[in-house]
Each structure stands twice: as structure tokens, then as C-alpha cells.
Amino acid sequence: MHEWALAEAVLAAAVEVAEWEGLKQVSEVRVRVGELQKVDVEILEFAFSQLRDGIFKSARFVVGLELAEFKCRACGHYWIFSKESVDYYSAEAIHFVPEVAHVYIKCPVCGSPDFEVVKGRGIWLESIKGVK
Amino acid sequence: MGDPRVSVIDERLRHVKRIIAVSSGKGGVGKSLVSCALALSLVKKGFRVGLFDLDFTSPSTHVILGVKGAKPKEDMGIVPPIVYDLKYMSLIYYSGELAAPLRGADVSNALIELLAITRWGELDYLVIDMPPGIGDATLDLIRLIKRIEFLIVTTSSVLAFETIKKLVGLLRELKVPVVGLVENMKRDKASVIGEETEGLGVKFLGEIPFDEKLESALGNANLFFDTVFAVKVREFTARI
Numbered sequence: 271m272h273e274w275a276l277a278e279a280v281l282a283a284a285v286e287v288a289e290w291e292g293l294k295q296v297s298e299v300r301v302r303v304g305e306l307q308k309v310d311v312e313i314l315e316f317a318f319s320q321l322r323d324g325i326f327k328s329a330r331f332v333v334g335l336e337l338a339e340f341k342c343r344a345c346g347h348y349w350i351f352s353k354e355s356v357d358y359y360s361a362e363a364i365h366f367v368p369e370v371a372h373v374y375i376k377c378p379v380c381g382s383p384d385f386e387v388v389k390g391r392g393i394w395l396e397s398i399k400g401v402k
Numbered sequence: 403m404g405d406p407r408v409s410v411i412d413e414r415l416r417h418v419k420r421i422i423a424v425s426s427g428k429g430g431v432g433k434s435l436v437s438c439a440l441a442l443s444l445v446k447k448g449f450r451v452g453l454f455d456l457d458f459t460s461p462s463t464h465v466i467l468g469v470k471g472a473k474p475k476e477d478m479g480i481v482p483p484i485v486y487d488l489k490y491m492s493l494i495y496y497s498g499e500l501a502a503p504l505r506g507a508d509v510s511n512a513l514i515e516l517l518a519i520t521r522w523g524e525l526d527y528l529v530i531d532m533p534p535g536i537g538d539a540t541l542d543l544i545r546l547i548k549r550i551e552f553l554i555v556t557t558s559s560v561l562a563f564e565t566i567k568k569l570v571g572l573l574r575e576l577k578v579p580v581v582g583l584v585e586n587m588k589r590d591k592a593s594v595i596g597e598e599t600e601g602l603g604v605k606f607l608g609e610i611p612f613d614e615k616l617e618s619a620l621g622n623a624n625l626f627f628d629t630v631f632a633v634k635v636r637e638f639t640a641r642i
Binding site: 274275276278279280283285286364370372373374383384392393395396398 | 495
């Protein structure tokens with residue numbers, strides 16, 4: 271249940287943002303997860319529902335997905351991640367540490383592991399709404 | 403908005419009393435060997451110890467200790483397996499024996515990810531085997547772990563020690579404590595490194611002679627712990 275650790279991280283960051291913005295009650299937290307990390311959104315949402323407290327007690331957590339896209343640094347090829355391109359073990363490894371994508375994924379044109387994850391890497395906080 | 407993972411790192415390390423990064427200016431001076439011997443030495447003294455291999459592109463502590471078949475457990479994060487009474491964490495659980503060709507930004511991301519999701523629990527010491535130099539991993543650890551302390555390893559070579567001066571200068575500038583310096587692979591009786599270390603205002607922890615038998619003990623933690631090398635590390639452990 272690695273998603274719980276990610277949910278805790280998002281909540282800790284959301285608390286910092288809410289304090290910074292002087293929010294007394296948070297109504298909505300938008301979170302985006304990258305396709306590459308294959309986060310289980312249901313578990314993540316459940317974790318949010320169990321972990322939220324204080325000014326987040328009645329907050330709605332909205333989790334969106336961003337598709338993963340890569341750009342090869344060697345040949346410039348741009349491609350979209352396909353789940354079928356990695357086996358179960360590799361996908362599991364990438365799930366925990368997305369950077370090991372460079373171990374298991376290669377540029378489909380030139381075969382280089384030196385590519386940039388342009389979109390869809392991990393998990394991040396998109397926005398917070400609430401009452402000041 | 404900021405990286406949410408960074409916000410939880412303090413919490414993950416809250417119950418770790420001391421965090422010691424074993425570092426050097428150059429590669430090949432014996433950081434990983436010192437990290438392993440230090441971690442084992444602390445365990446034998448009865449402390450609760452974690453060992454974290456942060457040399458993502460060239461990890462070697464698993465080879466030194468002979469770690470085989472260990473896997474972290476998933477439990478609201480990842481819990482490092484116990485290896486020789488150490489909580490042991492490495493990227494090799496995810497990269498296997500394959501090459502991990504990571505650029506600086508990738509090293510930073512992987513480091514933050516592992517710090518954010520690893521549940522170390524209660525530890526007296528977390529020993530971190532660093533990659534060489536003053537690049538991304540070093541700067542990230544200083545940025546992310548306010549309580550970090552450094553233990554520096556060098557050889558007798560002026561080439562290695564020259565880079566140590568830069569590392570010590572950086573750490574001093576950033577007000578990061580240095581617990582001491584170890585001179586490894588010592589082949590003569592010269593005391594230059596010890597004197598120069600004290601001259602830098604850093605505690606000289608001692609010399610480790612070049613150990614001809616060390617290579618044959620790699621891969622077996624019990625044999626490794628009884629080498630001349632490890633015995634020397636055990637001697638200075640109490641002074642850290």
C-alpha cells in the first residue's frame with residue numbers, strides 16, 4: 271500500500287499550502303497522478319478519506335490522471351508511454367521509483383535509455399480551494 | 403505548487419536519532435566499505451541501524467554484504483528488509499542487476515521518492531552510502547535532511563585529498579557538521595593526511611591500512627566484519 275505513503279505526502283504538502291494561504295477550512299484538493307507510476311487511484315482516494323482531518327475534514331479530494339510522454343535525448347524522438355511496453359515486474363519497479371523507467375524503457379527508435387519524462391511522472395498537488 | 407514528497411521526509415525520519423552520510427570527493431576510496439563496516443559495527447554495539455545505499459548508478463553495498471533475495475515490504479509505504487540485523491535499503495530492489503543510467507534530475511527524483519516512501523521506524527543511526535563528489539545527491543541530502551552529518555573517506559593520495567578540501571569547504575559554508583575523516587588504503591607511515599585534516603578543522607578518526615585480504619571477504623558480511631579493514635572501522639566507531 272505504497273499509495274498511503276503518497277497520500278500522506280500530499281496531505282503534508284496541502285497542510286503547508288493551506289497554512290501559507292491562511293485557509294481556515296479546505297473544501298477541495300486537486301491532485302494529479304502520472305500514468306508512469308501506475309498509482310492505484312481507488313486506494314489513493316480511500317487513503318485520503320481515512321487520513322484527512324482538521325481543516326481537511328470535509329475536503330473533497332479530486333484525483334486526475336496525466337498520460338506519460340517521453341522525449342529521447344539521443345535522437346529527439348517523442349513518444350507516448352504504452353502500458354504494454356513493460357512487463358509486470360518492470361511496471362511494479364517503476365511504480366515505486368519512476369526513475370527506474372530508465373532501466374526498463376528504451377527509445378523505440380534508437381534504443382537509448384537517455385530520455386526525458388516530459389509528462390506523467392509521479393504525483394503532485396494541483397490546487398487547493400477553501401475559506402479564509 | 404510544491405513537490406508533495408518533500409513535505410513528508412521529516413516525518414519519515416522523525417524517529418531516526420542520527421543520520422550519517424559517508425562521503426568523499428572522489429570515487430574508489432572505500433565509501434561503501436566504510437558504510438557497511440560502520441553500520442555493522444553499530445549494530446554489534448546494540449544500536450538500531452539502517453543502511454541506505456544512495457549510490458544509485460553504482461550501488462555496491464549489496465555486493466559487500468552479500469544481500470540476496472531480500473525485498474522491502476509494502477505497508478503504508480515501504481519497509482526495508484532486515485539484513486544482518488540492519489534495515490537495508492537500495493535501488494537494486496527495483497533496478498536488479500541492470501544498469502540505472504540516471505541524469506542528475508533523475509537522481510534527485512529517485513532520492514526524494516525513496517526518502518518519502520521508506521518507513522525506517524525507530525533507529526539510532528541511519529548510515530547513508532553516498533555517491534562521490536558534491537553533485538546532486540549531496541546537495542539534495544543537505545537540502546532535505548537538516549540533521550545530516552557527514553563522515554568523509556579519503557585515500558593517502560593528494561588527488562583524493564584535494565577534492566576533500568572542496569567537500570569540507572562546501573559543508574562548512576552550508577554549516578553541515580562533519581563527524582570526522584578516515585584515511586583508507588594506507589600503505590606508508592606518513593602522517594600528512596592526519597595533519598592536513600586537523601588543519602582543516604576536521605577530526606581525524608584514523609587510518610585503515612591497505613587490506614590484502616579484504617577482497618576475498620566481500621559477499622559475506624561475517625567474514626567482512628572480521629577483516630583488518632572492518633576491525634579498524636570498529637575502532638573509530640565510538641569516536642563518531
